[in-house]
Amino acid sequence: MSKIFTQADVSSHNKPDSLWIVVDGDVYDVTKFADDHPGGKKILQRVGGKDASKQFWKYHNEGILKKYQGKLQIGSLDTKPKAAAPAPAAAPAPAPKAAPKPKAAAAAASSSHEETEALEPFGQLIPFADPSWYQSYHSPYYNETHAALRAEIREWVETAIDPYVTEWDEKKEVPAEIYKEMGKRGYLAGLLGTKYQSNYVENPIKSVPAEKWDLFHEMLLTDELSRTGSGGFVWNVIGGFGIGCPPLVKFGKKPLVDRILPGILNGDKRICLAITEPDAGSDVANLTCEAKLSEDGKHYIVNGEKKWITNGIWSDYFTTAVRTGGPGMNGVSLLLIERDFPGVSTRRMDCQGVWSSGTTYITFEDVKVPVENLIGKENQGFRVIMTNFNHERIGIIIQCLRFSRVCYEESVKYANKRRTFGKKLIEHPVIRLKLAHMARQIEASYNWLENLIYQCEKMGETEAMLRLGGAIASLKAQATVTFEFCAREASQIFGGLSYSRGGQGGKVERLYRDVRAYAIPGGSEEIMLDLSIRQSLRVAKMTGMKL
Incomplete structure (x- = not known):
């Protein structure tokens, strides 16, 4: 149980050798932390024995409080009002009835998505900051x-x-x-x-x-x-895995899946997808990493390079696109290459954003890969890759739209405490307009996402790949444009705080650097938009479009 202190208790600890402060009603002992405080110990000493909430929130965000709370908090401030003189005894008033809570949906509707009651509210309830x-x-x-x-x-x-x-x-x-x-x-x-x-x-x-x-x-x-x-x-936690493992699960031979998958799903081994090359990004059909069958027919001998491979620096397995046949899409296969095969080397790449994702340059030099590690059929890997792209792009969409919400939510919180020209930022119409434009793009995009997820669930995989590929590509572009817009508008709201790393604008600064990592991988915006129209029209023509 948290220890309770009076304001007098806190006030007595205002010296360098015993320094307490209060933040939002919680008491912190910062005596030993003072020397490590990034702003210097004098700042802490000035608020020693006092409520430092205003000063804290001026320079820090919620993440900093969470980081140090467990280490430095020693109790809470006694905020109970002093007891008044006892009133004459009276009959107790009947307790007011609690407002009925919204009924939760029946769990039985999980797979069928039948019509349900609204679920109970969750989170901080900032409009548009959550779905x-x-x-x-x-x-x-x-x-x-x-x-x-x-x-x-x-x-x-x-x-x-x-x-x-x-x-x-x-x-x-x-x-x-x-x-x-x-x-x-x-x-x-x-x-x-x-x-x-x-x-x-x-x-x-x-x-x-x-x-x-x-x-x-x-x-x-x-x-x-x-x-x-x-x-x-x-x-880091779902990137390489989320795009490198599905081809193995869906198209790998059972002995290979049974050997590899348990270690991956239990978090002991890591896997990534290795498709992009120095000269082949969105143009997957023209990749050049080569795999030739050995004379005894037992191995593929792989030579080539892969670039911008997420998680590659830590991965044990590489789901790798290679050329086993002639030019174009009909000569591409997928191999599961294992790190301990001789000839595999990796080096980390320094990039603009997504720093902790482990972006990697991979070199394969005469790597012998058993034919049992072929995923799918030889020279038919392009179809597997295209099926996988829908899953990858939906993942990018989900992340982009939540990052957009983070930019929006951080902006709303900051605008409600930052004061300029005698009033809060939120009271300036120009700031509210920025927030409104962020919210409308987020909500429109998210509702499209929910619809596509629902269609993916109802359609078979082949039908979904054929009919939804164009829409998913289009929404991928929409989501990345929305993310970029929200990151910029949040940066404008935070001003200089979003230009320096860490502090109140730290999330916005970091996300602004991450924007390009979403607009380009999985198919750049321009490629996606063109693909969306070409594929949608082609499928519509096949299914009876009348012009």
Whole structure:
């Protein structure tokens, strides 16, 4: 139980050798921390024995408080009013009836998405800072299992991740135990765009029965992890895995899957996707990394290079696109290349953003890969890659829209405490206009995303790839443009605070650097927009379009 102090108790600790402060009603002993304070110990000494809430929030964000709360908080301030003189005895008044809470949706609707009641409100309830169903809007997509998963993830993120994300980003690496925890919690098994992989995990996810897992659970998992406001963190824990593992699961031979998948899903091994080359990005059909069959027909001999490969520096396995046949898309295959094969070398790349994602340059020199490691059929890997792109792009969309919300939410909070020209920023119409433009783009894009997720769930994989590819490509471009817009507008609202790393504008500064990492990979905006029209028209022509 937290210890309670009076204001007099706190006031007596105002010397360098015993220095207490109060932030939002909580008491902190900063005596030993004073020498490490980035702003110098004099700043802390000036507020020693006092309420320092105003000064704290002027320079810091929520993440800093969470980071040091466990180490420095020693109790709370006694805020109870003094007891008044006892009044004459009277008959107790009847207790007021509590307002009825919104009824939760029946869990049985998990897979069928039947019409349900609105779920209970969740989070800080800032309009548009979370999806509308968090604020008791009616939705056909979510039920109690989604609400349970949401609470589970958010509790973990807010206590074990959010306070340290900036530190990890600066170090350009997330501790290995965080990735291992993703496996222990069963999260990795649910992020593959397939049914929940319960046969391969030691600890299935706690809050959702495996048979009720759907694509909205997967979307929610990525969305809540993205509240950290760090593309580097999200890519570290789900980036390479989320695009490198699905081809293995869907198209790998069973002995290969049985050997490799348990280690990956339990967080002991890592996998990534190796497609992009120095001269082949969006133009996948013209990649040049070569795989020739050995004379005895038992191995492929791989030579070539891959560039901008997420998580490659740490990965044990590389789902690699290689050329096994003639030019063009009909000569491409997929191989699972293992790090311990001789001839595999990796080196980290320094990039503008997503620092902790481990962007990598890979070289393959006469690497012998057993033919059993072929994923899918020889020279038919292009179809596997295209199927995988839809899943990758939806992941990018989810992250972009949550990052947009983070920019918006940070801006709303800051605008309600920052004062300029005698009033709060939120009271300036020009600031409200910026927030309104951010919100309208986020909500429009997110509703399109929900519709596409629903279609993916209802359609078979081949139908979804054919009919939804164009729309997914278009929304990928829409989401990245929205992210860039929100990052810029948030930066304008924060001003100089968004130009320096860390502090109140730290999330906005970091996300602004991450924008390009979303606008280009998975298909650049220009390629996506052209693809969306070409594919949509081609499919419509096949299915009876009349012009």
